[in-house]
Amino acid sequence: MPAVSDSGRLPRSFYGRDAVRLARALLGTILRHESPEGATAGRIVETEAYCGPQDRAAHSYGGRRTPRNEVMWGPAGHAYVYFIYGMHWCVNVVAAAPGCPEAVLIRALEPVEGLELIRLRRGPGIRDEWLLRGPGNLCRGMGIDGRHNGADLVRGALTLLRARAVPAHRVKRTPRVGIAGAGEHARLLWRFRVEGSASVSGK
DNA sequence: GAATAGATTGTCT
């Protein structure tokens, strides 16, 4: 019996809201991947909202629509996975409505299921709480890569599960990470993290 | 502890 039930899958309606609200709502939910090597899952403790054409830090800034970011333009509840810095994958959850290219970057998870497999993928010498810390690291540990771009989280092997909500007093809002080139938009408080979790990334 | 550099490749101009 798996440590995490698959029955609590979040419905499509959960995703159909603006990226900032979705980023907050995703805290505490469980990202689960049932791969051929085994199942892994983690509790989301850090997210960032990317808010479409007006957001200088977003891939869809200025209405850009390319093969890479095409899934951002599609229906909510799908995974937008892209490759960056020559070696890392990052996974986003598409928000809002078709034609509104908003998404939420998943930045950190607390490992919940499949610890052995996660350790195997990450390599030796890493504390368990840090195995899925950082957007690139969590994709490696969860076995997420370009094959998952466009995956439907409501139906496929990659899923999001409902879990106990994170109370407001445990949520901290900060500026986003790694977007110094975004001018004024770099200062907006569009990063959400669970206070006190050992698994959040950054300083 | 802070700052810096190097890795390494898809994507877009």
Added chain:
DNA sequence: GACAATCTATTCT
């Protein structure tokens, strides 16, 4: 050809 929603190791202080 420049650069990127990163991570790690190394070199300072």
